[in-house]
Amino acid sequence: MPDTAIATDPARLGLAEAAALIARRSLSPVELVRAVLDRIARRDAALHAHITVLAEPAMAAARAAEAEIMASGPRGPLHGIPYGLKDNYDTAGLRTTVASRARWDHVPATDATLHARLQAAGGILIGKHNTWEYGTGLGDLQDDLPVPAPRNAWNPDYYTAGSSNGTGVAVAAGFCALGLGSDTGGSVRMPAAVHGLHGLKPTYGRLSRVGILPNAYTLDVAGPLTRRARDAALAMNVLAGHDPLDPTSLTAPVPDHAAGIEAGVAGLTIGVLRRFHERDFAADPEVMAAFEGAVAVFRALGARLVEIDLPDSVQSYRDCMRPISAAEALSIHGADVREKFPLMGRALQDKFLGAAAVTGAEYVTAQRWRRQMAATTDAAIRSCDAVLMPCAMTRVPRWSEGEARFREFMMASATCVLNVSGHPAASICAGFDSAGLPLSLQLVAPYLGEPTLLRVAHAFEEATGFWRRLPAE
Amino acid sequence: MMPGPKDAEALALLLRAGIETADHALVARMVIAAEAMRAGLDRQPRDLPAGLEPASAFVVRP
Numbered sequence: 001m002p003d004t005a006i007a008t009d010p011a012r013l014g015l016a017e018a019a020a021l022i023a024r025r026s027l028s029p030v031e032l033v034r035a036v037l038d039r040i041a042r043r044d045a046a047l048h049a050h051i052t053v054l055a056e057p058a059m060a061a062a063r064a065a066e067a068e069i070m071a072s073g074p075r076g077p078l079h080g081i082p083y084g085l086k087d088n089y090d091t092a093g094l095r096t097t098v099a100s101r102a103r104w105d106h107v108p109a110t111d112a113t114l115h116a117r118l119q120a121a122g123g124i125l126i127g128k129h130n131t132w133e134y135g136t137g138l139g140d141l142q143d144d145l146p147v148p149a150p151r152n153a154w155n156p157d158y159y160t161a162g163s164s165n166g167t168g169v170a171v172a173a174g175f176c177a178l179g180l181g182s183d184t185g186g187s188v189r190m191p192a193a194v195h196g197l198h199g200l201k202p203t204y205g206r207l208s209r210v211g212i213l214p215n216a217y218t219l220d221v222a223g224p225l226t227r228r229a230r231d232a233a234l235a236m237n238v239l240a241g242h243d244p245l246d247p248t249s250l251t252a253p254v255p256d257h258a259a260g261i262e263a264g265v266a267g268l269t270i271g272v273l274r275r276f277h278e279r280d281f282a283a284d285p286e287v288m289a290a291f292e293g294a295v296a297v298f299r300a301l302g303a304r305l306v307e308i309d310l311p312d313s314v315q316s317y318r319d320c321m322r323p324i325s326a327a328e329a330l331s332i333h334g335a336d337v338r339e340k341f342p343l344m345g346r347a348l349q350d351k352f353l354g355a356a357a358v359t360g361a362e363y364v365t366a367q368r369w370r371r372q373m374a375a376t377t378d379a380a381i382r383s384c385d386a387v388l389m390p391c392a393m394t395r396v397p398r399w400s401e402g403e404a405r406f407r408e409f410m411m412a413s414a415t416c417v418l419n420v421s422g423h424p425a426a427s428i429c430a431g432f433d434s435a436g437l438p439l440s441l442q443l444v445a446p447y448l449g450e451p452t453l454l455r456v457a458h459a460f461e462e463a464t465g466f467w468r469r470l471p472a473e
Numbered sequence: 474m475m476p477g478p479k480d481a482e483a484l485a486l487l488l489r490a491g492i493e494t495a496d497h498a499l500v501a502r503m504v505i506a507a508e509a510m511r512a513g514l515d516r517q518p519r520d521l522p523a524g525l526e527p528a529s530a531f532v533v534r535p
Contacts, residue, residue: 218528315516316516318513319513319516319517320517322510323510323514326510330490334490337491337492338490338491338492341492352490353487353490353502353506354506354507354510355490355510356486356487356506356507357506358510362514365517365518368525368526368527370527371528372521372525374528
């Protein structure tokens with residue numbers, strides 16, 4: 001990134017660029033955090049990315065980081081980097097509202113594990129991000145919450161998609177270099193998709209979920225939203241690792257996610273999965289063109305492309321996932337449903353109403369079906385180094401198109417497939433539609449294949465340069 | 474007016490979730506939400522092998 005970017009606005013830097021400049025002492029965390037807070041002050045009244053902004057604590061942390069870096073160098077690449085958290089991550093002494101009147105005054109006593117890891121690495125918390133209520137939803141408008149819905153950073157007339165929507169807005173708008181979200185059916189990847197970001201849902205169990213308000217125990221995954229794969233790799237090096245407090249946390253060693261990121265894709269086998277956007281849905285022609293463009297990019301970069309297929313439709317994955325998500329949510333939040341139902345927004349209420357219709361036998365059947373679907377999905381994915389498939393299959397809707405169109409946009413996505421199977425998946429920017437809004441694709445890898453996934457995504461990002469394009473001021 | 478069978482079932486589901494209500498609008502929403510969920514549940518496979526255990530099976534870590 002040229003130094004002119006620093007001169008104009010350091011908040012526009014991605015995580016890796018900012019970290020490199022901080023390491024060279026060419027950029028102070030104080031300058032960076034001040035720039036970020038200035039942007040929030042200028043723009044967030046219109047975008048609604050935040051529920052809580054921590055201006056004074058962030059500046060104090062930036063001054064401390066600057067002093068430590070000047071005295072002894074940075075602790076690592078995240079030292080002095082501004083980050084934000086979806087407001088379902090616990091922050092000790094700071095309220096965690098999940099955008100709900102039912103939890104508006106909730107102040108946790110401890111930090112979520114991932115927040116604590118970022119703090120230990122020297123990251124600077126800028127704020128807590130707006131979200132769909134309780135971090136869940138099917139695409140409904142959710143216009144009856146105590147905070148207005150986040151507006152798209154590329155154009156506030158457009159939808160923001162998925163429950164980590166405030167985090168997507170914040171990273172795209174330059175309010176932070178790293179945002180952490182959570183993904184039960186696509187809620188990291190869809191907000192990243194509509195903002196041209198890299199949204200990574202790691203392997204189920206790779207990142208701790210301790211201190212994140214659960215939505216569905218067997219589906220929830222935490223994940224970073226960043227400008228590009230290199231940023232996500234640096235974040236994963238800090239975030240990943242076993243957490244004994246999370247019973248699903250994997251004990252597998254943590255590799256260096258950034259070490260091989262420049263290795264390119266020559267010789268790698270990339271599966272091309274077309275059924276979701278060619279047979280299951282009539283994808284938008286601009287999405288299909290972006291998909292074919294990506295295939296051509298990988299071919300030109302020397303990857304070996306193989307067509308792969310799956311026996312199940314996106315709708316089948318969704319049918320499998322929905323009762324699991326609903327029944328687990330009702331079990332988790334049963335006390336809130338009994339005691340605070342009138343305080344909840346209509347969309348969340350409707351989710352719990354639907355959940356009440358799921359019997360125990362149907363829940364168990366869904367989990368048995370899921371094991372079968374995960375096995376067939378894994379058989380296809382493990383034959384490749386990575387798989388290319390669609391993410392959002394229609395163009396980003398305008399707010400004026402209404403709730404039915406938002407639900408259609410969310411349903412016409414292939415993200416839930418990887419929540420059912422547990423594979424790592426990232427949404428990447430695949431270009432821009434004729435309205436100037438981002439298009440997206442998904443890259444998927446075998447279990448714990450995040451380093452290869454990030455390597456493939458990085459090769460694509462560098463070849464296309466889409467990640468360099470930023471929303472207009 | 475006596476509630477119809479769908480309303481009665483919806484009231485029972487609401488009670489099971491711990492929501493005691495006489496709000497007809499909420500009962501009507503429960504009917505709609507249950508029907509939407511049932512549409513997906515009705516597509517569950519009926520022939521899964523008996524040996525296929527749930528994906529979230531209990532695990533002992535000695």
